[in-house]
Amino acid sequence: MIICAKYLITGDGKTVLEGKAVVTGEDGKIKKVGDREVLVREFPEEEVKDYGDATILPGLCDMHVHLGYWFSQPDSFNYNDQLITLFALQHAQAGFERGITSMRDMTSARKLCATIKMAADKGFVTVPRITHVDNGMCMTGGHGWDDDIAQVDGPWEIRKEIRRQIRDGAEWIKILTTHRSHIPEYTQEELDAAVDECHRRGIKCGIHAGTQPGIQMSIDAGFDTIEHGTFLTYEQVQQMAEKGLAWTPTIMAYTYLYDVTKKNMEECAGKPLNDPVMQKEMANWEYFEPAYKAYRDNFKKFYDTGVTVLAGTDMVVYGSPLLPLPRELQYMVEYGITPVQAIQTATSNPAKVLGFEKERGLVEEGLDADILVVEGDLSKDITRLNHVKLVTLGGKRVFEDGIRYVGTTNMFM
Ligand SMILES: [Zn+2]
The missing domain is CATH 2.30.40.10 (Urease, subunit C, domain 1)
Incomplete structure (x- = not known):
């Protein structure tokens, strides 16, 4: 052709x-x-x-997806293993109409992505090229613990879990270390052990880090990709550029949650302050408003440091658009870079970070x-x-x- x-x-x-x-x-x-x-x-x-x-x-690459993230479906009680697999399959295939031909899954149910890839290899299904972690890990009670993320504590338990996930097909490792608070979840010793174990095995690792000092600890440990990095500082982005660590900002996800919270707050107007819905929305607002502004105000400055930027969507909430990668790139352009530069964050940059630069991108x-x-x-x-x-x-x-x-x-x- x-x-x-x-x-x-x-x-x-x-x-x-x-x-x-x-x-x-x-x-x-x-x-x-x-x-x-x-x-x-x-x-x-x-x-x-x-x-x-x-x-x-x-073809575009979405560097932050969760194909099997069914938790917020209103009929979540229906989601047995079989339905989760079909859910993930339609999610992956939805990428095609957005021009997405590859993706990195940053936690789904155990062995789910490995199984979908096996089905694709057998010719049962056609899906974008998938690189994936297994179900990731957080500290006991840490961010994501209620979404089937493995809860592991201590350097040796973390090393053991990494070994298990690699045994079960993980091609990357994902760690979660911050939520919305300024108390980091993992200790430096634990993060260092995680990176050492991954790199010793020739596997790359990404980390969910959005707040301080968790972001700095993640940079010091040397995670290959910092996911979100919502409240990164300019100096930290410079450190990342020097160390060759890439940044997946996921602007769209935080902006979407900011917009939704704004709308919900308007609907809550007049409710007493101790109303639980009101309290939830107020807590959301406290995080998502500065998050939205941080991306808007800093993206271009950070991009200009030369840090490798990766486009990822991370849309996991029921009712949100599936894999809105075009919108992520549109935000990047609205915040100051050119369309051609934005395209690179979803093509050759991902290929390099994933180690596929000789094959695609x-x-x-x-x-x-x-x-x-x-x-x-x-x-x-x-x-x-x-x-x-x-x-x-x-x-x-x-x-x-x-x-x-x-x-x-x-x-x-
Ligand atoms: Zn995510």
């Missing part, structure tokens, strides 16, 4: 080309990128798909043919991401013009 469009964003954060085309090969890789006329002549046997006034770019010869085509000139208008024309995964069409193509073709029965 030869995919043509007026514009091409390679994914490196700066390059925009015009009049190019991409040839995909039978092996699922990009065979060639070049001038449209030349390629059409060179490969006369290939079907030409011309999208006209549109932009070709690499750019529109480049020899890489996986995970291609996204959107209407219009995306380099000028990031909201064009909401107008997806075509998505291919390994050269196979998985979404086009409003229809998902996720049927199975590889069954051995």
Whole structure:
């Protein structure tokens, strides 16, 4: 297939080309990128798909998802293991219509993502490329303990849990160490042990850290990615840039919760202050209002330090949009970076951090043919991401013009 469009964003954060085309090969890789006329002549046997006034770019990667996060469903009592698996499957596949061809799951039920990947390998299902942790870990009673996160304490128990999760298929490790308070959950000794155990095994690790001093402790320990980093300081971002630690801000998630809280507060107006709903919303407001402002006011300054920024959505609340990666990138642009720079946080940056830079993340010869085509000139208008024309995964069409193509073709029965 030869995919043509007026514009091409390679994914490196700066390059925009015009009049190019991409040839995909039978092996699922990009065979060639070049001038449209030349390629059409060179490969006369290939079907030409011309999208006209549109932009070709690499398929996007959402670096912070929770495919199996069913806890806030109103009928959560129905969610047995089988339903959770199907829930996670439809969640993963919803990525295709947003141009998402890979994702990093940052905690789901034990072995859930490993099982979905196995089903994809067998050809039972078609899903984006998934890199995943297992169910993560927090201290006893720490953030996430009521969402099936493993509760482990002490350096050796943490090392043992990391070994168990790796045994059960974890490709990354996730630790949670802060919630909304300024008391860090894990001690420095525990965080150091976690990073040492992961890196000793050649596995990378990310940490949920949003408040001080938990963020500084996480940077000192050397976690490969800081998730959220809501109240990061400029000096800390500089330290991260120097140490090569990446930042997944998840702006959308906090802004969404800020918006929801604002609306709920308005609805609560007139309720007595000791009303439990009112109290809950007030506590939410105390956290999400400064969180929203921190992202809005600091994002560009932090980006300019050269820290590796990763786009992640982290949307887990019932009723919230699924995998709203285009909106995350839109916030980044609203806060000061260019559309082409924002695209890099969801293409080549994730590929590098995940260790797949030789396989994907750019529109480049020899890489996986995970291609996204959107209407219009995306380099000028990031909201064009909401107008997806075509998505291919390994050269196979998985979404086009409003229809998902996720049927199975590889069954051995
Ligand atoms: Zn999360």
